[in-house]
Amino acid sequence: MTETTYAQSATGAEVHTTHIQEPRVLSMQQALNTALDEILASNTKALVFGEDVGHLGGVFRVTDGLQAKHGSSRVFDTPLAESGILGLAAGLAMAGFTPLPEVQFDGFAYPAINQIVCQIARLNYRSRGTMPMPITLRVPSFGGIRAPEHHGESLEALFAHVPGLKVVSPADPHQAYHLLRYAAASPDPVIFMEPKARYWQKAPVEAAPGDDLAGARIARHGRHLTLVAWGAMVARCLQVAELAAEDGIDVEVLDLRWLSPIDGVTLAESVGRTRRAVVVHEAPLTSGLGAEVAQLITASCFDTLRSPVERVTGFDVPYPSGDLEDEYVPNVDRILYGIQRVLEYKRG
Amino acid sequence: MEPLPAEELLGLYALMTEVRHLDRAAVAWQRQGIIPGYAPLLGQEAAQVGSGFAMDRTLDFAFPTYREMGVARALDVDMTGYMATHKASWHGGLYNPVTSRLAPIQAVVAGSVLHAVGWAHGQTLAGESGAALSYFGDGASSQGDVHEAMNFAAILRAPVVFFVQNNGWAISVPTEKQVAGGSVAARGAGYGIPGVTIDGNDIEAVVHTTRWALERARSGQGPVLIEALTYRRGPHSTADDPGRYRTLDEERESAGPDPMERLRDRILGAGIADMEALAGMEREAAAAVDQVRIKLTGLGTQPGAEMFNFVFQESTDSLNQQAEQWRKESDHD
Numbered sequence: 001m002t003e004t005t006y007a008q009s010a011t012g013a014e015v016h017t018t019h020i021q022e023p024r025v026l027s028m029q030q031a032l033n034t035a036l037d038e039i040l041a042s043n044t045k046a047l048v049f050g051e052d053v054g055h056l057g058g059v060f061r062v063t064d065g066l067q068a069k070h071g072s073s074r075v076f077d078t079p080l081a082e083s084g085i086l087g088l089a090a091g092l093a094m095a096g097f098t099p100l101p102e103v104q105f106d107g108f109a110y111p112a113i114n115q116i117v118c119q120i121a122r123l124n125y126r127s128r129g130t131m132p133m134p135i136t137l138r139v140p141s142f143g144g145i146r147a148p149e150h151h152g153e154s155l156e157a158l159f160a161h162v163p164g165l166k167v168v169s170p171a172d173p174h175q176a177y178h179l180l181r182y183a184a185a186s187p188d189p190v191i192f193m194e195p196k197a198r199y200w201q202k203a204p205v206e207a208a209p210g211d212d213l214a215g216a217r218i219a220r221h222g223r224h225l226t227l228v229a230w231g232a233m234v235a236r237c238l239q240v241a242e243l244a245a246e247d248g249i250d251v252e253v254l255d256l257r258w259l260s261p262i263d264g265v266t267l268a269e270s271v272g273r274t275r276r277a278v279v280v281h282e283a284p285l286t287s288g289l290g291a292e293v294a295q296l297i298t299a300s301c302f303d304t305l306r307s308p309v310e311r312v313t314g315f316d317v318p319y320p321s322g323d324l325e326d327e328y329v330p331n332v333d334r335i336l337y338g339i340q341r342v343l344e345y346k347r348g
Numbered sequence: 349m350e351p352l353p354a355e356e357l358l359g360l361y362a363l364m365t366e367v368r369h370l371d372r373a374a375v376a377w378q379r380q381g382i383i384p385g386y387a388p389l390l391g392q393e394a395a396q397v398g399s400g401f402a403m404d405r406t407l408d409f410a411f412p413t414y415r416e417m418g419v420a421r422a423l424d425v426d427m428t429g430y431m432a433t434h435k436a437s438w439h440g441g442l443y444n445p446v447t448s449r450l451a452p453i454q455a456v457v458a459g460s461v462l463h464a465v466g467w468a469h470g471q472t473l474a475g476e477s478g479a480a481l482s483y484f485g486d487g488a489s490s491q492g493d494v495h496e497a498m499n500f501a502a503i504l505r506a507p508v509v510f511f512v513q514n515n516g517w518a519i520s521v522p523t524e525k526q527v528a529g530g531s532v533a534a535r536g537a538g539y540g541i542p543g544v545t546i547d548g549n550d551i552e553a554v555v556h557t558t559r560w561a562l563e564r565a566r567s568g569q570g571p572v573l574i575e576a577l578t579y580r581r582g583p584h585s586t587a588d589d590p591g592r593y594r595t596l597d598e599e600r601e602s603a604g605p606d607p608m609e610r611l612r613d614r615i616l617g618a619g620i621a622d623m624e625a626l627a628g629m630e631r632e633a634a635a636a637v638d639q640v641r642i643k644l645t646g647l648g649t650q651p652g653a654e655m656f657n658f659v660f661q662e663s664t665d666s667l668n669q670q671a672e673q674w675r676k677e678s679d680h681d
Contacts, residue, residue, distance in 0.1 A: 073473055079503055084462060084496035091466015095474065118456050125658045126440035126452045132661050164659050187661035261664035
């Protein structure tokens with residue numbers, strides 16, 4: 001049996017380490033469901049709530065069966081009001097609970113921005129550390145499922161810009177399982193962005209995290225350039241890397257995982273070796289997180305970089321309707337063009 | 349309604365006297381440059397002291413906005429720590445909110461109403477018997493969060509009391525241009541929770557009603573909405589000029605009798621105390637306020653490192669690096 005201790009609960013509640021005992025092949029939806037089940041079992045102060053998360057099990061079934069197992073006091077439906085959900089979470093945190101609220105879709109976080117930004121992100125500060133906010137807000141995020149408007153947004157730069165919040169996004173079932181357990185043990189508020197386009201792909205989930213969950217990870221080692229991505233874009237970059245390999249281009253894929261704080265050390269180590277980088281994200285270009293990543297790389301690798309850091313991103317347009325989303329979300333071809341730009345760059 | 353016992357009336361009068369002295373002093377301190385700003389509660393002493401006094405400090409928890417100094421005093425909060433927010437020492441004040449049973453002062457209108465509901469629901473889940481007391485005003489009642497809070501509270505049957513101080517004004521906008529239908533309390537009916545309108549300048553009514561509501565909430569009968577009608581006799585803040593939106597004649601007419609004078613007349617009329625005893629309370633209040641002034645002016649500024657120290661429970665490398673750079677590049681060690 002592998003023992004994984006994520007951390008003590010911020011509220012001092014007893015945290016037992018029940019967890020996956022042996023490798024299992026799970027979808028991300030199943031991995032998240034398993035993690036929530038174990039969090040509820042091991043932390044008696046943990047609560048799961050939001051719209052349709054109870055009897056229905058959530059619109060993506062991430063909370064399926066949890067109410068039946070843990071009771072309707074600990075897993076409960078709220079009225080359909082996101083500010084209410086997050087304000088409730090803040091008050092429950094003040095009362096010593098570990099809230100794991102869900103906002104049903106990324107775009108539905110906008111009505112809760114007041115409570116997230118003005119309250120949850122600041123209460124630890126305002127109270128001089130006497131009222132921690134150990135809240136993990138799960139947000140099905142990003143595009144790729146041909147959904148209606150406000151169901152395909154990428155909010156990481158908005159949240160990463162807010163002092164007092166931590167932001168993380170898993171790329172696969174193994175990451176999802178371990179990062180959710182890690183986030184739920186954090187004494188600080190974490191925005192947990194689940195790539196909804198990756199909910200149903202299955203992959204092995206190992207019992208041990210395999211690396212330091214607090215930072216980025218190298219998803220694929222390569223020599224010629226680093227693709228930096230997170231969420232659903234990691235799988236796409238891995239696909240691109242396979243295609244590039246056919247042309248003899250050896251691509252490293254760095255899964256950033258934490259979008260705030262960003263792991264500048266792993267970033268510098270990777271690009272320090274490959275000397276070229278392309279950042280890939282679904283969010284619009286301007287003031288996207290790619291700009292922050294590019295600056296961190298430039299600051300740490302300026303002397304050895306062989307080209308400016310490139311960005312392959314969504315456009316500065318509202319997330320388009322389903323028929324056009326393949327034109328908007330970075331696809332294999334656009335990422336390959338980005339790779340070409342950094343490889344063919346010539347100093348002027 | 350049973351009259352309050354004589355000793356409670358005297359205790360309330362002593363509290364209200366100190367609150368009024370401190371409130372008046374704070375306005376003067378702003379003029380003298382001791383503090384940069386203040387939001388006076390002049391005229392709302394009965395509503396604030398009475399409701400805070402009604403709480404059981406071993407069980408209940410209050411959620412203020414930014415004009416609840418009278419509540420803080422009734423809860424026996426460290427007043428230097430409380431007033432530190434107005435000295436610009438720290439946004440939430442320097443008192444300990446957990447042990448004071450008073451959430452940090454916060455400036456977002458209606459921002460804390462949902463927190464009261466969450467804390468109250470936590471009492472239910474933990475099998476504890478405290479009630480939350482949520483303070484907000486007629487202006488805040490326009491915020492969507494108040495609707496969400498009342499709906500959530502009613503659905504969850506949370507032990508929370510919504511205490512609205514309708515002081516007639518949201519900065520320059522009067523209640524009639526703020527509250528459609530004319531009554532915040534009437535909105536309780538829509539949520540299936542009792543909505544009670546009281547004379548917020550009658551301290552006995554405030555104490556009785558708040559005690560009843562808190563006891564009702566603690567006993568599992570769900571939330572209550574109290575609308576205490578009062579009047580903001582002063583400006584919205586020391587930066588405000590009420591002369592731009594109301595005349596002195598209108599103020600006199602609308603304000604009605606002073607809540608302090610009403611309690612004084614009640615005490616004297618019932619022979620509970622004489623003028624000399626009340627004058628003694630005035631002297632004690634003045635002395636207490638002077639102590640706050642001495643401590644407040646002696647506070648100094650908080651260490652700049654605190655900007656960084658309280659952002660997270662577990663700080664980040666990036667933030668630590670920023671703090672380190674700030675230390676190197678500033679004169680503050």
